[in-house]
Amino acid sequence: MIFEYAPAPESRSVVTLRETYDLFVDGEFTPAKSDEYLTSLNPADETELARVAVAGEADVDRAVAAARRAYDTVWSRMSGAERGKYLFRIARIIQERSRELAVLESMDNGKPIKETRDVDLPLVAAHFFYYAGWADKLRHAGLGPDPRPLGVAAQVIPWNFPLLMLAWKIAPALATGNTVVLKPAETTPLTALVFAEICQEADLPPGVVNILTGAGATGRALVEHPGTDKVAFTGSTEVGRGIARSVAGTDKRLTLELGGKGANIVYDDAAIDQAVEGIVTGIFFNQGHVCCAGSRLLVQESIADELLPRLKDRVAKLRLGDPLDKNTDIGAINSAAQLERIRELTDSGTDEGVERWSPPCELPSAGYWFAPTLLTGVSQAHRVAREEIFGPVLSVLTFRTPQEAVAKANNTPYGLSAGVWTEKGSRMLWTAERLRAGVIWSNTFNKFDPTSPFGGYKESGYGREGGRHGLEAYLG
């Protein structure tokens, strides 16, 4: 029996949008010298949310100078204990304003409110709490007796987890005594600007955090600015390569969190119901806009005929629609451009003879939507098995032996995440040991925690974020 759900929309009244947002430089919102603006849309209905300033080179100069001043005069000189207290303050304000931030994040990004409310915001606050406590304990981090901050950090983050990626970047940078200039993604700048207000509310010294909105050109001007000491980037492998090239031969330190093509290996002795849930979480969490998504399902051949129908039954029960409805499982694709990329890559699978399945699924007429999709009959040579799709599209492959599973899982230039489903502990550990990926989720998937390092092998980038390891990126 299937229950009909009544709509359960979250109220937008907790969010007060300004018509226009300026840059946040040196503790104040100031108009961009570039005099350019972009418009941030709600991807669920294509309505305009706000106009946001585009930072040009002069604005980047200004922000880097403010960050340098704050670094030299205040932040690097402050005791770790005092720095930590600012971070604790910020964490508390995030908790207090979490409902507002969750709703705004859903509106700006298109992701379901149940994820912003139950995953993003709790983790954002937890990251600030976690790194707040490190600020006065850096000598105990195992990075030498006198670890020093690097200086001014240029940070560029993506649109898939706008506030969470901000927390991953800003919390460890500030805890270690660095100051930051952060550029959020052009399609999701709004929660970062509310975060700027939170910095004001916390009385954070001016210039310690600077937020520059804009698109690719702003990001490039920021990471190539000679006045920064550290570049931290999360985004596509292609842009990551360019950044690595641009910092070559300089003294700038670099960490990169790039793309992935995670394998989710299901052995024949796996608990099938849990595995099905895990496969769904692995690829449909956040509309598949997750660099560590389990986008390649590797099923042991002997159970493929049993597992696939159960997986399809489960996917058919996912509810796609209004991101602000608390029952929604799958929200909107973040932008028209991203939707086009997902369509193009998925169609390439069909052109190459892959079988495509989606549940009966009514897509809203306005906004950017893509039905959850399973591709079967996929071989390792297909584009859909090799390239990151970054959408709710799962490629299904099979294997016979554990050796074959590992070989297929590792047959990718990426190495960010992988999943293993088996009830046998020794098999799980054997497999985890051989997978060339930074995060292995066994009998679970897409779990995150500020104490747990995250980052990739090979072309998924270098460095780790989170945990004690995350401090290393900001200390010299």
Place this chain on the structure above:
Amino acid sequence: MAERRKGNAGKNPGKGAAEPAPVPGRLAVRKTYKLYLGGAFPRSESGRSYPVTSAKGDHLANASLASRKDAREAVVAARKAFDGWSARTAYNRGQILYRVAEVLEGRREQFTAQAVAAQGISRGAAERAVSAAVDRWVYYAGWTDKVAQVLGGSNPVAGPYYNHSAPEPTGVVAVFAPQDAPLLGLTSVVAPVIATGNTAVVVTSEHAPLAAVDLAEVLATSDLPGGVVNLLTGRVGELGPHLAAHADVNALDLTGAGDRAAEFEETAATTLTRVVRPGPESGGGEDAWLDPDPGTSRMTPFLETKTVWHPIGV
């Protein structure tokens, strides 16, 4: 071959440390220096060699001049050795590195004499460098089974999960050994790479490569599996661009890459190869490498952190 000049070859047979002092009535057996690839000592496939001279300009020996193809074969050998080497127990790797120290200790006199001749340093300085090199192998032998405990561990996540992070070797590391620190510097950059389970392709000091080939003989007789360390005597400018661009090289140590370092780093960006830039020791001679406790800083760049999650429940 153009690179192989007759020059002053054989002019001063008594002065080269590589050649034992002549015994009256006996003709010395001169040593042929070759590459060290996959556990074997082949000549360069190109058939080329180049003269190596002492600090004073006297001919010491001819070294193989490695080619681009030799470099490619070195990467193949290193890749082939990686699975076995990285899968060995840390205890076993430590035993083998300690064995390297033992064998090197037994040949201190040879290495000391050679350093005096090749670098023109005093006997005291040479002894200091050789002793430090022996001690460096012991130092990293002791790190093999501790690095995971120091750099890894349990993560106290907020939930019912076993969550554990451990360092793992990144893979094949191309090492540009310091130009002016042919034994201690070389040891200081190679030992941490292999102690952590990586395998290495090493471009040795261009003008002072003989210590590296002698060290290869130590490595070959120390139970170190073939291919774990591969030594190319040759030119940074010739081999470097190829190694930096090689898609099967996971990391570059650019310590001895000199003014080509930035260019190689830029090339390596295409495959997101890990890069260690030349550090403060570069250009300082063997003495720059004397710190008896270099810490983890030359191991961490070649390690990945793997984090494993598993639910806890009954």
